[in-house]
Amino acid sequence: DAKTTQPPSMDCAEGRAANLPCNHSTISGNEYVYWYRQIHSQGPQYIIHGLKNNETNEMASLIITEDRKSSTLILPHATLRDTAVYYCIVRVVSINTDKLIFGTGTRLQVFP
Amino acid sequence: DSGVTQTPKHLITATGQRVTLRCSPRSGDLSVYWYQQSLDQGLQFLIQYYNGEERAKGNILERFSAQQFPDLHSELNLSSLELGDSALYFCASSPQTFLGEKLFFGSGTQLSVL
Numbered sequence: 001d002a003k004t005t006q007p008p009s010m011d012c013a014e015g016r017a018a019n020l021p022c023n024h025s026t027i028s029g030n031e032y033v034y035w036y037r038q039i040h041s042q043g044p045q046y047i048i049h050g051l052k053n054n055e056t057n058e059m060a061s062l063i064i065t066e067d068r069k070s071s072t073l074i075l076p077h078a079t080l081r082d083t084a085v086y087y088c089i090v091r092v093v094s095i096n097t098d099k100l101i102f103g104t105g106t107r108l109q110v111f112p
Numbered sequence: 113d114s115g116v117t118q119t120p121k122h123l124i125t126a127t128g129q130r131v132t133l134r135c136s137p138r139s140g141d142l143s144v145y146w147y148q149q150s151l152d153q154g155l156q157f158l159i160q161y162y163n164g165e166e167r168a169k170g171n172i173l174e175r176f177s178a179q180q181f182p183d184l185h186s187e188l189n190l191s192s193l194e195l196g197d198s199a200l201y202f203c204a205s206s207p208q209t210f211l212g213e214k215l216f217f218g219s220g221t222q223l224s225v226l
Contacts, residue, residue, distance in 0.1 A: 036217075043114060043202055043217035044155070087155070097168040099145070100215060102155035 004088045009107040012082075018075040020106050022088030025069040032091045033064060034100060035073045037084040044087065044102075047073065078110045115139065116218035118203050124224045130191040133221045137184055137205030143167075144186040145206075145215060146178055150199035161186055162208070193225045 005023040012018040024033060032051050036044040048055055048062045050071075055062045061074040075082055085105040092099055115138035125131055137144050146158040148171075157170035161180035172178075175193075180186045190197060200222055204215040 034215075041149075041200055041220065041222075043116075043204075043219045045114075046214045046216065049214070098143070098160055098162075099157045099168050099170055101157060102147075104154055 003101070004090060004103045006086075006088050006103060006106045008104065009109070011109050011111060012075075012078045014080060014110055014112050015077055018073075018078040018082065018108060018110070020073040020075075020086050020088075020108065021070065022072070023070045024088070024090050027068055027090050029068075030093070033062070033068075033071050034089040034091055035060070035062065035086065036089060036100075036102075037082075037086045038105070039081075039084040047086075049091075078108075080110050080112065082108065083110045084108060114216040114218060116203060116205050116216050118201075118218035118221050120221060121219070122222045122224075124226065125193060126226055127193055127195060129193050129225075130189065131193065131223065133188040133190070133201050133203075133223075135186045135188070135203030135205075135218060137186070137203075138216055141205035141207050141216075142184065143206045143208060144180055144184070145204040146172075146186070146188050147202040147204065147217075148199050149202060149220075150196075153199075155202070158188070190223070195225050198223055198225045 034049040035047040050062045064071045087105040117136040142163045145160045158172040160168040178188045200220045202220045204217045206213045
């Protein structure tokens with residue numbers, strides 16, 4: 001299974017952009033990169049996902065390198081409510097399997 | 113609100129007992145996933161069902177089993193419970209099983225084994 005590597009923690013000032021990196025050097029050509037976040041012990045919340053092109057939605061932007069070995073999640077204007085654990089995930093799908101493999105995530109602390 | 117409903121929210125039981133966790137997926141979603149989150153293991157994928165059939169297995173113990181019913185709700189059965197089974201159990205659903213779709217997670221069931 002493809003694995004991801006993220007820094008264990010990051011800080012960001014409120015109102016500034018938060019850039020969360022992720023390495024997924026063993027990703028296969030048909031595997032998507034997903035980002036979820038978890039606030040306290042709530043259920044993980046979907047943020048964004050992509051295959052090879054950069055993606056943007058109302059929550060964030062996802063930048064995937066051309067070789068697809070790494071990506072960056074960008075929260076353009078972080079707020080205190082964005083404090084959470086952010087998971088970068090490679091979704092593994094084949095005839096016999098379909099699963100999101102969560103790593104240890106990055107704990108983002110947004111401070112005033 | 114993700115639209116995925118898990119019951120009960122909290123469950124306290126004793127070692128050796130058996131419990132059933134229930135998950136109602138979002139309306140129309142055919143695929144259901146179960147995850148376990150403990151303090152030392154993070155979020156672990158347990159099992160996935162698609163339209164009533166088991167499709168993928170992860171780190172699920174033999175003491176655990178699951179099923180998806182014709183109305184698409186799913187149950188996770190945990191038996192011969194041990195202290196180490198104490199964890200948050202999440203259910204997620206998606207419309208199908210497809211690379212480009214999102215998984216929506218429920219709010220979880222907190223299981224405490226005493």
